[in-house]
Amino acid sequence: MKQLENTFKLACLVNGKRTELEIDSSRSLLDLIREDLGLKGTKEGCGEGECGACMVLVDGRAVNSCLMMAVQVHGKEMVTIEGIKGKDGGLHPLQKTFIAEGAVQCGFCTPGLIIASEALLRRNPKATLEEIKLELTGNLCRCTGYEKVLSAVEKARGKK
Amino acid sequence: MDAKNLKVVNKPVIKMDALGLACGEPAFTDDVEFKGLLTGKILWSPHAHARIKKIDVSAALKVPGVKAVLTYKDLPRVPHTTAGQGYPEPSPYDSYTLDNKVRFVGDRVAAVAAETPEAAKEALSKIKVEYELLPAVFDTFEAMKDGAPVIHDEEDSKNIPDAKHNIAAKFDFEVKNGEWFKEADFVFEHSWSIPYLQHCAIEPHITIAHFDNTGRLVLRTSTQVPFHVRRIVAQALKIPVKKIRVVKPRIGGGFGSKQEVLLEDITAALALKTGRPVKLEYTRKETFISSRTRHPAVCRMKAGVKKDGTITDAEMEITLNTGAYGSHALTVMMCSGSHTIPMYRVKNNIRFIGRSVYTNLPVAGAYRGYGATQGFFAWECLMDMMAAKIGMDPVEFRKMNYIKLGEGSPVFKAMGEGREGVEQVITSTGLFEAIQKGSDEIKWTEKKLKYAAQSGPIRRGVGVACMMQGSGIPEVDMASATMKMNEDGSFNLLVGAADLGTGSDTILAQIAAEVLGIKTDDIIVTSSDTDITPFDVGAYASSTTFISGGAVKKTAEKVRDMILEVGAKILDQKKEDLRLEDGKVVAKDGASCSLSEVANTSLYYYNQHQITASASHFAHTSPPPFQANFAEVEVDTETGQVKILDYVSCVDCGTAINPQLAEGQNDGAVLNGISHTLSEAMEFSSNGTPLNASFRRYKIFSAADTPPVRTFIIPSWEPAGPFGAKSVSEIGINGPLPAVANAIYNACGVWLFEAPFTPDKVLKAIQKGKNKGL
Numbered sequence: 014m015k016q017l018e019n020t021f022k023l024a025c026l027v028n029g030k031r032t033e034l035e036i037d038s039s040r041s042l043l044d045l046i047r048e049d050l051g052l053k054g055t056k057e058g059c060g061e062g063e064c065g066a067c068m069v070l071v072d073g074r075a076v077n078s079c080l081m082m083a084v085q086v087h088g089k090e091m092v093t094i095e096g097i098k099g100k101d102g103g104l105h106p107l108q109k110t111f112i113a114e115g116a117v118q119c120g121f122c123t124p125g126l127i128i129a130s131e132a133l134l135r136r137n138p139k140a141t142l143e144e145i146k147l148e149l150t151g152n153l154c155r156c157t158g159y160e161k162v163l164s165a166v167e168k169a170r171g172k173k
Numbered sequence: 174m175d176a177k178n179l180k181v182v183n184k185p186v187i188k189m190d191a192l193g194l195a196c197g198e199p200a201f202t203d204d205v206e207f208k209g210l211l212t213g214k215i216l217w218s219p220h221a222h223a224r225i226k227k228i229d230v231s232a233a234l235k236v237p238g239v240k241a242v243l244t245y246k247d248l249p250r251v252p253h254t255t256a257g258q259g260y261p262e263p264s265p266y267d268s269y270t271l272d273n274k275v276r277f278v279g280d281r282v283a284a285v286a287a288e289t290p291e292a293a294k295e296a297l298s299k300i301k302v303e304y305e306l307l308p309a310v311f312d313t314f315e316a317m318k319d320g321a322p323v324i325h326d327e328e329d330s331k332n333i334p335d336a337k338h339n340i341a342a343k344f345d346f347e348v349k350n351g352e353w354f355k356e357a358d359f360v361f362e363h364s365w366s367i368p369y370l371q372h373c374a375i376e377p378h379i380t381i382a383h384f385d386n387t388g389r390l391v392l393r394t395s396t397q398v399p400f401h402v403r404r405i406v407a408q409a410l411k412i413p414v415k416k417i418r419v420v421k422p423r424i425g426g427g428f429g430s431k432q433e434v435l436l437e438d439i440t441a442a443l444a445l446k447t448g449r450p451v452k453l454e455y456t457r458k459e460t461f462i463s464s465r466t467r468h469p470a471v472c473r474m475k476a477g478v479k480k481d482g483t484i485t486d487a488e489m490e491i492t493l494n495t496g497a498y499g500s501h502a503l504t505v506m507m508c509s510g511s512h513t514i515p516m517y518r519v520k521n522n523i524r525f526i527g528r529s530v531y532t533n534l535p536v537a538g539a540y541r542g543y544g545a546t547q548g549f550f551a552w553e554c555l556m557d558m559m560a561a562k563i564g565m566d567p568v569e570f571r572k573m574n575y576i577k578l579g580e581g582s583p584v585f586k587a588m589g590e591g592r593e594g595v596e597q598v599i600t601s602t603g604l605f606e607a608i609q610k611g612s613d614e615i616k617w618t619e620k621k622l623k624y625a626a627q628s629g630p631i632r633r634g635v636g637v638a639c640m641m642q643g644s645g646i647p648e649v650d651m652a653s654a655t656m657k658m659n660e661d662g663s664f665n666l667l668v669g670a671a672d673l674g675t676g677s678d679t680i681l682a683q684i685a686a687e688v689l690g691i692k693t694d695d696i697i698v699t700s701s702d703t704d705i706t707p708f709d710v711g712a713y714a715s716s717t718t719f720i721s722g723g724a725v726k727k728t729a730e731k732v733r734d735m736i737l738e739v740g741a742k743i744l745d746q747k748k749e750d751l752r753l754e755d756g757k758v759v760a761k762d763g764a765s766c767s768l769s770e771v772a773n774t775s776l777y778y779y780n781q782h783q784i785t786a787s788a789s790h791f792a793h794t795s796p797p798p799f800q801a802n803f804a805e806v807e808v809d810t811e812t813g814q815v816k817i818l819d820y821v822s823c824v825d826c827g828t829a830i831n832p833q834l835a836e837g838q839n840d841g842a843v844l845n846g847i848s849h850t851l852s853e854a855m856e857f858s859s860n861g862t863p864l865n866a867s868f869r870r871y872k873i874f875s876a877a878d879t880p881p882v883r884t885f886i887i888p889s890w891e892p893a894g895p896f897g898a899k900s901v902s903e904i905g906i907n908g909p910l911p912a913v914a915n916a917i918y919n920a921c922g923v924w925l926f927e928a929p930f931t932p933d934k935v936l937k938a939i940q941k942g943k944n945k946g947l
Binding site: 051052053054055056057058059060061063064066093094095097104108111112113115117118119120121122123124127145146147149150151152153154155156157158159160161162163 | 185187188190191192193194195196197198199200201203204206372373374375376377423424425426428456457673674675676833834836837840841842843844845867868869873875876877879882884
């Protein structure tokens, strides 16, 4: 049986929805997302913050959820790939350009890449190719060679 | 023939799973939840070579939540190979699901299943193992010597040609048309080496074993070879094939590492033992140590050339390190010669000497390029050495000697994969155009001239490499497909082909759509479920477009025939006067009916039947795709740092069924090759422990590291391929090592023989060159 003192009452915004649940305070954010919230779009590729497949937005910043404790999002706003939407509620411009440019191959790293790109474009809507490349350094992809990923992010600039 | 009149094929149709993947839909093995799922974990050997004297699992079994602990005592001892290849596999049967001996740091010792990952981990720590340590060997040349530790000393392994000398596979072949090197004006001999390299698919290996409502075992697994998985698990655990279903969901990359039965047997064993669903997933560290790698190799090549540019003789001796088990040991070795030596015409003598050697290091296996990567590093650097000596431009030297349309090579017949190869001649090539296009894009002539007169510590250079690969394994690979028509004129396409992120579901739908005159939106693809889809060997050997595509085309043609039959009845016309176009049956006189009308007529009205067909396909040849690659580099001769400024890759893959996806395949292959060239190598301690088993220490290229990689598709038409197509997925990985090595030579006059070209090695080579007065 889990000890009561190890539980934590977590309250946060997940993809715009107020979410409250009792969790083990030692739970990683990634486990919270995938297992407790059942949001499977966030992936584990390395578990040590190197590959970026587990990236989510916390208060607008892209973070590796495998490196964060779930309790760290208490009182914060979290967006996972399932919450990435365009202004009209449909596809987000990044999703559209990733699909159109052929930037999705196996797709395992795609949610993380889209999250990282979204964080950058929110902060810097006119990011240059060099800035995009630097921002995506934390997202490893072995399929695409990044060529089509980079053009997808470039094409999504300035779109809503 | 050309692709001009095609409507769906050769078009950048959007990849059919891209939408779901971009939205994070639950598509992968681990994205579905199973009630009562146990966590499986494996205890790994801390020793490079040891016998298990005693193993005590009693304390592990007492850990709360632990449901099973398996050791070699609990499982049938069945020698098999983990290589997911056609049956009978040409790899030695030298593996056991669990054994009483461990052969590398990271070999399986025991497996547990528990209610939680924590309980599973705790159980692992409580398994008491007493080992008898055995002497270990890590170098292939040491391992072949008399008296070296014998890694496979067990009596029941099969098809090991010389276990005493740790030789897992060997093959020698010679074409002799005269005295060796007699006609040569110059003879060159060098050795090139490649280290342990990891695939680094971002999705780690994972299998979930569960049971259906009749008690059959279902393996939901990240694999490139569902049908081979079913067969090998049945073999290793001694259960009937009919009791196993293998389901391949979306796969997060494979690159060959998932052409392997890596987790399925042990996960199945844990599920069978507990009667519960079990998930076994590798950590990233485990993926580095205990999955598969590229075969490290030393490739010695000796070749002779005449002053006029004729290559007189060529000898390749390749020694591959297969690690502790011989997965793909023979076939990778064969491809290192069969996919490379025929690239250039050799006038007199050809010799190939191949050895795959066991060592107490991680297990090598299939990896994109499959031996050709190792072979081309040597062959293409040697080409530049010869060109330099005879004063010929490397591009012109290649143009003069590359294998032309209609030409063959004795190597094709002599070197197959586990059996004799097939005789074949080149039936399509765009290599000349590829070389031209690449030269133009990189500005070869202009830059050659410019870089000839450089001074100062920063030097630039350009380099070229040409490559070929295969399209499937001739007379070995087989694929099949089934199609059925629905009331609305849509179709289900069932294929055994395993899309592992490559987009094969999409291109196979394009092939079917082209035949049936419809859009890919009207095709619903189901791939790789051994209960539902027909057989396919799987996604490897660059076979899917060529072999599986051939099966889909034949299937669609049969379906077309059945549609026209019904259409003829509806329109009251002769079948020969009908064709399929824009979702309709159209007659010569313009009369037409919709496909939906055809479907409904067949299902409910005329000679009631389901319009459905199946077809299989195999090939007698393996038409090579070709490439010309060009690299422009900058070398800091004071630090040894090499920077790639531009990389041009011109690809002849016949007709690109989907140019966008073909480009994507090539971009990824090339960058993987560039990453091999400048960065990657697994490192080991003196006792065989991997030292850099993480993305932090084993550096693969990120977006910021990436030079411009420019892929150009050069069309040709392969008569044996579906709509003129050949393969595209592997070839691109073979270019960067030689193209960059040749560019470095052009920049600063030194050759590099050992990958990766890290600053220390480059600097050492420059220093050595300076001592020689270069």
